[in-house]
């Protein structure tokens with residue numbers, strides 16, 4: 554299968570790794586820019602986006618991940634990973650002011666969009682492209698409050714957009730890697746089997 558990277562700075566990267574390996578993909582844990590060499594896709598996992606952003610700066614990964622995307626590498630951000638992809642981030646803790654992001658996905662993402670009282674919940678969502686509902690775990694999940702013209706909305710839950718696609722970028726507010734349902738990972742892996750357009 555294709556070689557896929559999982560950004561392994563913090564958060565739920567081991568679960569993504571297991572799901573990808575179950576589907577026959579070769580997995581590289583990405584911590585340094587050089588780890589991106591030879592990858593067809595990269596998953597940015599859930600966790601804590603402010604912590605991940607700080608580590609992205611520390612390991613000098615912002616530029617290399619943007620270059621990876623520009624060179625045709627596919628990206629999928631889940632939860633905090635989706636926040637890292639967004640052009641604009643709302644709801645960063647006040648002490649951070651502006652929150653750094655890759656700004657590759659033309660959305661405004663609202664952090665913790667489902668309230669703090671209900672920290673996490675599991676539900677089923679309908680995702681376009683999947684024939685049956687997908688179990689989805691939301692943990693202090695964000696939502697895509699604004700989506701740009703080139704952004705396709707794949708899924709909404711309680712009136713909020715929770716999955717989007719823009720070209721080679723996929724972003725989900727929830728965690729598909731915390732369930733046994735592999736269909737979204739399968740979709741991502743299958744895209745990478747196709748030859749890169751040049």
Ligand code: GLN
Nearest residue numbers: 599600601602632633693
């Ligand atoms: N609320 C977290 C953040 O803003 C994301 C939570 C998650 O990835 N499960 O980083």
